[in-house]
Amino acid sequence: MSNIVCLHGKSGLPSCPAGPQGLDLRFSVTLADGRSVTARRVLVATGLKDVLPEVPGLAEHWGQSVVHCPYCHGWEVRDELIGILATGPASIGHAFLFRQLTEDLTYFTQGIDLDEETRTRFAARNIRIVDTPVQEVVDNEDGTLGGVRLTDGQVVARRVIAVATRMEARTEGLDGLKLPVEDLPGNMGRRFASGMAGTTEVAGVWVAGNATDLAAQVGASAAAGALAGAHINSMLATADTNAALAATPAR
Numbered sequence: 685m686s687n688i689v690c691l692h693g694k695s696g697l698p699s700c701p702a703g704p705q706g707l708d709l710r711f712s713v714t715l716a717d718g719r720s721v722t723a724r725r726v727l728v729a730t731g732l733k734d735v736l737p738e739v740p741g742l743a744e745h746w747g748q749s750v751v752h753c754p755y756c757h758g759w760e761v762r763d764e765l766i767g768i769l770a771t772g773p774a775s776i777g778h779a780f781l782f783r784q785l786t787e788d789l790t791y792f793t794q795g796i797d798l799d800e801e802t803r804t805r806f807a808a809r810n811i812r813i814v815d816t817p818v819q820e821v822v823d824n825e826d827g828t829l830g831g832v833r834l835t836d837g838q839v840v841a842r843r844v845i846a847v848a849t850r851m852e853a854r855t856e857g858l859d860g861l862k863l864p865v866e867d868l869p870g871n872m873g874r875r876f877a878s879g880m881a882g883t884t885e886v887a888g889v890w891v892a893g894n895a896t897d898l899a900a901q902v903g904a905s906a907a908a909g910a911l912a913g914a915h916i917n918s919m920l921a922t923a924d925t926n927a928a929l930a931a932t933p934a935r
């Protein structure tokens with residue numbers, strides 16, 4: 685999909701209306717190959733992109749040895765030498781979660797303030813703290829992740845790096861809908877704002893999954909899509925009934 689805009693009935697309003705969902709709306713979706721399709725309702729399920737900190741060598745291992753989610757990767761990284769690369773306040777909670785998976789955890793503060801109480805709590809769980817910034821990720825000869833090089837030249841051996849990414853809803857091609865977005869606290873990310881069953885402030889447009897719920901995993905994303913789909917179907921039934929009523933001669 686390269687672009688999507690809403691038309692209203694046959695008149696082709698330039699921007700999407702706010703208001704009741706029972707209207708007879710039309711959307712035009714232009715695909716990347718140049719074709720276009722028309723839809724009466726739109727469910728945006730474009731997911732999110734994970735934005736990693738700019739550390740050389742980090743992105744190359746994303747999804748393998750550089751991970752973000754203990755519930756997604758926990759089994760695979762259990763008992764490994766794990767490093768937490770701090771990106772903000774969320775990294776502290778991240779550290780305690782990954783500590784459940786390994787006895788050997790090192791927390792790289794990356795210049796982000798860590799208060800004394802947190803340092804004490806880390807010490808109680810044998811989480812080592814490194815305040816010297818990480819300069820780059822170092823690979824083994826076979827290309828696997830070997831550790832991190834600090835700015836003082838020291839290399840700290842690690843097999844896995846856990847990093848709390850900034851999560852941003854994918855918005856490519858959706859500008860024409862003018863969907864409201866909102867930032868989450870602590871630089872966690874940006875999502876499309878939504879209400880009950882994925883409804884949005886733009887009539888005829890729903891959102892589901894990571895595009896609006898940045899923390900949703902596969903199960904929650906699929907469930908949100910199903911709920912939004914049912915709501916859309918209900919709104920179409922209402923719109924069809926309204927149209928039939930309008931076309932019925934008065935008795």
Ligand SMILES: Cc1cc2nc3c(=O)[nH]c(=O)nc-3n(C[C@H](O)[C@H](O)[C@H](O)COP(=O)(O)OP(=O)(O)OC[C@H]3O[C@@H](n4cnc5c(N)ncnc54)[C@H](O)[C@@H]3O)c2cc1C
Pocket residue numbers: 685686729730731732734746747753755756757854855856857892893894895900901902903905906
């Ligand atoms: C490395 C990694 C590991 C994970 N492991 C797990 C796991 O083990 N278990 C689990 O439950 N969850 C896991 N997750 C999370 C899981 O991937 C998401 O929760 C889930 O994919 C969200 O589903 P979604 O449909 O909202 O978005 P997505 O699955 O991201 O789907 C969005 C789709 O929309 C497409 N798209 C975006 N923009 C456009 C456009 N303009 N035009 C056309 N298509 C577009 C994208 O290409 C993509 O195919 C993992 C995530 C990552 C990053």
